[in-house]
Amino acid sequence: MVRVRIHVDGIVQGVGFRPFVYTLARELAVAGFVRNTAAGVVIEAEAPPAVVDAFAAALRSGAPALARIDELRREPIPGTGAGGFEIELSTADGPRRTLISPDTATCVDCLAELADPTDRRHRYPFINCTNCGPRFTIITGVPYDRPATTMAGFPMCADCRREYDDPADRRFHAQPVCCPACGPRLRLVDTAGAELPGEPVNAAADLLLSGAVIAVKGLGGYHLAVDARSEEAVATLRARKHREDKPFAVLLSDLDGVRAWCDVTPAAAELLAGHRRPIVLLPRRPDARLAAALAPGNDHVGVLLPYTPLHHLLAAAVSGPIVLTSGNVSDEPISYLDDEATTRLAGIADAFLLHDRPIRMRTDDSVVRMVRGHPQPVRRSRGYTPEPITLPLSCPRPVLAVGAELKNTFCLARDRQAFVSHHIGDLENFETLRSFIDGIAHFGMLFDITPEVVAYDLHPEYLSTKHAMDLVDVELIGVQHHHAHIASCLADNGEVGPVVGVAYDGTGYGTDGTLWGGEILLADLTGFRRLAHLEPVPLPGGAAAIRAPWRMAAAHLQVAYGEELPVGLEVSGRHEALWGQVLAMAARGVNAPMTSSAGRLFDAVAALTGVRDDVNFEGQAAIELEQCVDLGETGSYPMGARDGLLLGSDLIRAVVDDLGRGVGVPAIAARFHRGLAAATVQAAATAAREHALDTVALSGGVFQNVVLLDLVTDGLEREGLQVLTHEQVPCNDGGISLGQAAVAAAQCSHRP
Numbered sequence: 001m002v003r004v005r006i007h008v009d010g011i012v013q014g015v016g017f018r019p020f021v022y023t024l025a026r027e028l029a030v031a032g033f034v035r036n037t038a039a040g041v042v043i044e045a046e047a048p049p050a051v052v053d054a055f056a057a058a059l060r061s062g063a064p065a066l067a068r069i070d071e072l073r074r075e076p077i078p079g080t081g082a083g084g085f086e087i088e089l090s091t092a093d094g095p096r097r098t099l100i101s102p103d104t105a106t107c108v109d110c111l112a113e114l115a116d117p118t119d120r121r122h123r124y125p126f127i128n129c130t131n132c133g134p135r136f137t138i139i140t141g142v143p144y145d146r147p148a149t150t151m152a153g154f155p156m157c158a159d160c161r162r163e164y165d166d167p168a169d170r171r172f173h174a175q176p177v178c179c180p181a182c183g184p185r186l187r188l189v190d191t192a193g194a195e196l197p198g199e200p201v202n203a204a205a206d207l208l209l210s211g212a213v214i215a216v217k218g219l220g221g222y223h224l225a226v227d228a229r230s231e232e233a234v235a236t237l238r239a240r241k242h243r244e245d246k247p248f249a250v251l252l253s254d255l256d257g258v259r260a261w262c263d264v265t266p267a268a269a270e271l272l273a274g275h276r277r278p279i280v281l282l283p284r285r286p287d288a289r290l291a292a293a294l295a296p297g298n299d300h301v302g303v304l305l306p307y308t309p310l311h312h313l314l315a316a317a318v319s320g321p322i323v324l325t326s327g328n329v330s331d332e333p334i335s336y337l338d339d340e341a342t343t344r345l346a347g348i349a350d351a352f353l354l355h356d357r358p359i360r361m362r363t364d365d366s367v368v369r370m371v372r373g374h375p376q377p378v379r380r381s382r383g384y385t386p387e388p389i390t391l392p393l394s395c396p397r398p399v400l401a402v403g404a405e406l407k408n409t410f411c412l413a414r415d416r417q418a419f420v421s422h423h424i425g426d427l428e429n430f431e432t433l434r435s436f437i438d439g440i441a442h443f444g445m446l447f448d449i450t451p452e453v454v455a456y457d458l459h460p461e462y463l464s465t466k467h468a469m470d471l472v473d474v475e476l477i478g479v480q481h482h483h484a485h486i487a488s489c490l491a492d493n494g495e496v497g498p499v500v501g502v503a504y505d506g507t508g509y510g511t512d513g514t515l516w517g518g519e520i521l522l523a524d525l526t527g528f529r530r531l532a533h534l535e536p537v538p539l540p541g542g543a544a545a546i547r548a549p550w551r552m553a554a555a556h557l558q559v560a561y562g563e564e565l566p567v568g569l570e571v572s573g574r575h576e577a578l579w580g581q582v583l584a585m586a587a588r589g590v591n592a593p594m595t596s597s598a599g600r601l602f603d604a605v606a607a608l609t610g611v612r613d614d615v616n617f618e619g620q621a622a623i624e625l626e627q628c629v630d631l632g633e634t635g636s637y638p639m640g641a642r643d644g645l646l647l648g649s650d651l652i653r654a655v656v657d658d659l660g661r662g663v664g665v666p667a668i669a670a671r672f673h674r675g676l677a678a679a680t681v682q683a684a685a686t687a688a689r690e691h692a693l694d695t696v697a698l699s700g701g702v703f704q705n706v707v708l709l710d711l712v713t714d715g716l717e718r719e720g721l722q723v724l725t726h727e728q729v730p731c732n733d734g735g736i737s738l739g740q741a742a743v744a745a746a747q748c749s750h751r752p
């Protein structure tokens with residue numbers, strides 16, 4: 001007989017790991033115990049040596065689906081001779097190193113019970129077990145036990161307690177376990193808070209089908225729901241939410257439902273139906289009878305399948321597509337507290353489908369799109385956070401990276417683990433800033449990380465940067481925005497560089513005080529050099545130019561033609577009143593900071609071609625220009641390079657010439673994309689040769705443009721180069737915090 005102590009690190013709490021160990025030990029006649037600790041799970045096992053080996057091997061190979069074992073360490077200890085195997089109570093001593101499971105979609109066993117009229121949880125909207133249910137959104141402390149969740153206020157009934165205490169039961173130590181007798185309760189109330197008659201789910205479904213807007217309390221916050229087939233209901237929701245064109249996501253009850261509306265590849269189906277359940281962006285079928293107002297000017301639609309029992313019940317009751325969008329007004333963060341939600345959403349929702357299980361962490365739905373057959377995150381949130389991303393090098397000191405201003409996430413890192421937060425949002429109002437600060441404190445507590453190093457963006461006006469500047473007793477490391485994008489792509493791929501990095505985005509603060517955004521860098525995690533960039537143009541009116549692509553058309557024309565502006569352009573005719581003033585602003589550089597932004601070049605072309613003059617959400621003009629592209633077009637605009645500048649003015653003149661010849665917008669859009677891609681490939685390949693590198697990393701929000709991404713990737717691969725793109729975090733500013741953390745880790749570890 002030998003006795004060993006086995007330490008298991010990873011996601012091993014709240015995922016049915018201890019019952020699995022218990023059952024395995026009993027099967028193999030291993031004596032000892034298993035126990036949750038603040039650092040993970042510890043097991044003591046006593047048996048003949050061969051049995052102990054088999055037991056340890058099976059811990060890895062047979063672990064429950066939701067478990068993630070990062071490390072398994074064994075140490076011999078003296079035997080005790082005691083028989084039997086027990087699950088011991090948790091201890092909270094020692095450093096907290098355990099991981100927390102993301103929220104997980106309802107499992108098939110729970111779904112079967114939900115549909116079974118003889119089951120005591122038949123149609124119970126809060127059914128869950130160790131394999132599924134809420135986790136991150138309800139955890140208030142560690143170790144993960146019921147008192148440290150928002151289920152603390154629901155004492156278990158005798159039946160639930162029996163399941164909870166039985167190691168052979170699927171609900172053994174499932175912390176959120178509950179039933180109609182003891183758990184949270186659903187209510188449907190009107191805007192005055194008065195309960196509406198009828199069974200809440202069915203009554204809510206009836207209201208939806210009659211055209212009402214319903215606020216539904218979900219896992220990480222409130223959603224607003226309407227019937228997705230009703231043009232009128234969707235228009236009402238847009239008007240009340242002050243959301244003009246930004247697409248809405250649609251909830252469907254099952255995969256067959258999705259196939260009726262969208263083209264679904266097998267990989268997309270797997271993602272839709274998997275346990276993370278993000279919104280997946282899919283090409284919408286031409287015959288799909290969805291309201292046009294759902295995603296104006298967009299040939300894709302965001303679709304998701306139910307991920308909580310409540311969503312399953314609601315989708316089945318409506319038996320058709322339901323718009324499910326964040327419960328907020330325009331760009332405010334999603335509501336998650338009951339009082340606040342009923343107040344803030346009172347002018348939008350006609351009724352509220354509520355429950356009394358509190359939400360601790362506000363978490364939006366994640367958004368993923370399929371690129372070249374692989375999932376690529378657009379927004380990484382519910383179902384993914386707080387699972388750590390493994391850094392390519394170890395971080396010698398605990399790091400906080402505060403992220404960017406828009407699409408903010410923050411990141412806490414220690415050793416090789418980077419905990420990238422859920423999507424916080426745009427840090428431009430008090431509510432979002434509050435959830436940013438609360439989120440950092442919460443992550444610090446959950447993962448026991450007290451930052452000693454704080455990484456921030458160089459932009460002095462970002463609220464995240466200002467927050468970093470206010471912190472005391474920490475070392476501050478400024479990370480240039482586009483370096484952070486490339487570092488993020490490196491960390492995402494487990495690489496340290498050096499590589500050639502292509503960072504194309506809206507704008508980010510450059511080391512020379514101008515706004516960058518079309519950058520070719522030589523970069524590794526520690527530092528970077530700016531090798532080439534798009535030809536700078538003025539941003540006439542600053543932030544106003546970002547909302548008005550026609551201003552960028554004026555600025556780009558001014559740079560391309562100087563005094564000799566072409567006459568008869570439609571864009572100038574459409575903005576006669578301000579056109580001269582904006583041109584003058586651009587020419588004199590008054591209130592017109594210079595920018596090498598790739599995003600603003602797309603804006604200029606979108607306005608020149610009449611695709612879009614003004615935007616009401618980020619990236620709108622570029623998205624619509626991309627969707628115009630004639631994929632069969634083989635022509636391309638020449639784009640020169642001189643002294644480290646990629647000459648956008650060449651592209652602008654070519655667009656103007658084609659417009660003058662009466663060439664159609666789909667061909668112009670295609671030639672523009674192809675021209676920019678070819679020049680990018682050329683510049684990156686030249687840089688790679690000069691610096692003897694074989695890898696190019698692509699990052700920045702502009703690479704959400706699939707046409708551009710495809711052209712650049714194919715071109716670089718034809719040059720024999722390896723291409724890195726994002727798989728774990730978004731290429732947009734949602735990925736910045738990971739890049740900042742990786743840079744801070746690299747800089748700290750390269751010091752004596």
Ligand code: ZN
Pocket residue numbers: 106107108109110111128129130131132133
């Ligand atoms: Zn389950």
Ligand code: ZN
Pocket residue numbers: 156157158159160161178179180181182183
């Ligand atoms: Zn119960």
Ligand code: FE
Pocket residue numbers: 481485505506507508700701732733
């Ligand atoms: Fe950016």
